[in-house]
Amino acid sequence: MKMTKRIVCAAGMLSVLLYAACADKDSIPATVTFTEHVAPILYSNCTICHRPGGAAHFALVTYEDARKNAGACAYVTRERMMPPWPADPGYTEFVGQRLLSQRDINILDKWAKEGSPEGPKDKLPKLPVYPAGSMVGTPDLRIAVQPYFLPKNSYDKFLLVKVPYELPADTFAALIEFVPGNKNMVHHVNGDLVKYEFDKKKDVFAGERVVNMALDTATIVQAYVRLGLPNDDGSYPVLQKSVVNFLPGASGQKYPEGIGGYTLPRKGAFLLNDLHYGFTNKDDVMDSSYINIFFAKGPPNRPVREFQIGTLSSFGNAPVLPDLIIQPNTIKNVYSRYVLPDDISILTVNPHMHLLGKSFKAYAVQPNGDTIKLISIPRWDFNWQYFYTFKKMVKVPKGSAIIAEGVYDNTRQNLNNPNSPPKLVRDNNGSMKATDEMFQFIVTYLPYQAGDENVSLENK
Ligand code: HEC
Structure with missing residues (x-):
């Protein structure tokens, strides 16, 4: 290949223009x-x-x-x-x-x-202009996350954070964006929406705002109670999963008109499941993050749905197999499998593992035996767990098996192993502690409609 190119370039020298075009494209300047x-x-x-x-x-x-x-x-x-x-x-x-x-x-x-x-x-080219305060535009509403103080020399923190709000009326949102106050401290966020029925919750602002999941031995239910999440009668409001996610460098996903969007009830709260702060160095840090909301004209036409398989699977029938118990000094392979009851159009996928993750792969096997590739992560990186959006929606027909496969490395060779020497690590009821393990594959989708596979999801 290289040789041919050189010859073409040399021939092109007869014409200066052609040479320039050729040199620009592939060859390395002297x-x-x-x-x-x-x-x-x-x-x-x-x-x-x-x-x-x-x-x-x-x-x-x-x-x-x-x-x-x-x-x-x-x-x-x-x-x-x-x-x-x-x-x-x-x-x-x-x-x-x-x-x-x-x-x-x-x-x-x-x-x-x-x-x-x-x-x-x-x-020297001009540095691109980076938007301040939002990666998307000018929000219609901004809700502050309770500022959080990180003393110098502190370790990773995984926080469960409640961001309550009250609006004059039910409101429709096209996009919800998390903006980190301190960009190099906030590693990632995955946030749900707690939807209250107006009469069932007097004060959405009551309760604690932050529970540190790594420090506290609280179970998730105890943490919910401390945050004041239940209704006044102790029952639980509706939880809509993954309405707001953040990873450095990833901007909020705006779907084409008519797809996605959210109904924000008058009373609600964002529940940031694992607001992950990294290490601080020599300075104290105060983080003041916030949530931007971009309104939509009407209610979501085709609301985005979600399921997850593996740990805490949505249906309880797609567990991690054979189990997520990883003996020290071993490599462990697991998988999870779920058969689709209907045709779906997949928008995004999000593989999730913790520090022992080594690789991850997911695909669908159709009833006719053909495979639809979904995602492969040959070298798992705990720090970069994107919600990956397909360029066009991916149709997966009814009866297909969605299969996710994970490999865990609980040896000393895994530089991210939190234990030295390696210890037995397992799932712990969906514990989000980085030192417990999880195996999840989260899929956001729509019920299939003809033509979905041609709809581009590229950000305009
Ligand atoms: C999505 C955000 C993002 C992008 C895009 C990105 N980086 Fe980084 N990079 C990081 C973060 C976060 C770190 C971790 C260290 C830190 O926090 O400063 C890092 C670390 C590094 C390091 C230090 C590695 C080490 O082990 O100390 C180098 C060198 C680097 N990046 C180069 C690049 C180059 C070159 C590009 C473009 C080709 C790039 N990065 C693109 C976020 C990014």
Whole structure:
């Protein structure tokens, strides 16, 4: 391949124009510079997180930033650790996937090896403009999450947080967005909506706002009571799952007109299930995150539905098999399987495991035996658990088996193993503690309608 290209390029030298086009596309320039070649790659793929105030601890904006980190950037891109995108693009592709081409990787590599020259200053492209306060636009409503204080030198925290609200009337929302106050402290959030019937709950603001799930030995039900989630008569209100999710670099998913959306009852609360704060270094940190709401004109036409298989499966009939008990110093394979009672159109998928996860794969087997690929994560990364949105809805026919397979590594070779020496680790009633394990595959979908498979879900 390389040889042919060179020959074509050489022939093209007869015509300067043709040569330029050819050289631009695939070959690596003789001298790679920051302003001409490296900055364009960093600005389209990295600075969304690597900029002052971004999700990463260091910026890759100026020549100085990039020069200092040239070797590390070459390494993490060659190993495909950055930009973080654990899903294998050769298996399935998703909206917003961040992937470098082999040429980009080679450019970063050559630049690091050959002294990292700056290049002509006037060639530096403009840094993209990043929206402040929202990745989406101007919200109609903003609800503050109770500010949370993280003292210096503190460890990972997994919090269960209640964000109550009261509105003048039932309201329709197209999109609900979580915005971290301190971008490099908030690792991820998965939030549900607690929907109260107006007369059943006097005061949605009563109760605690935060329960630290890693510290407290509280069961999930005890935690719910402390947060004041039950109705006044002790019964439980309706919980709508996964209405608001956050991971650094991922923006809220806006579906095409008529798909998705939420009804926000007059009285409600967002329940942030595992607001995960990372380590603090030498400074105290105060986090003031908030939730942005973008209103919709009417009620959701085709509300998005969700099921999960594995730990705490939605139907109780798609458990983790054979079980999620992982002996020390072993590799364990598990799976979960669920047969669809109806045709569905899948919008997003979200694989979930904790620190012992090694790989994850999910697919559907149709009644005729054909396979529909859903997602493969060859190298599990606890820090990057996206809700992956398909570029077009994926139709999966009635009678298909949705199968998720996971591999866990409870040996010393797993650098993320929280126990040294390794200890027995198991699921613990859906405990969200990172040191217990989970195996879940969450699918959001619509009942199938003709033509769904042609509907693009790309963000406009
Ligand atoms: C979605 C956000 C995001 C994107 C996009 C991203 N990074 Fe990162 N990167 C991070 C986070 C978070 C870390 C972890 C360290 C931290 O918190 O600063 C990190 C760490 C790194 C590290 C340090 C690795 C280590 O082990 O110390 C390098 C180097 C790096 N990124 C380079 C890049 C490059 C080059 C790109 C683009 C090709 C990129 N990153 C894109 C979020 C991102």
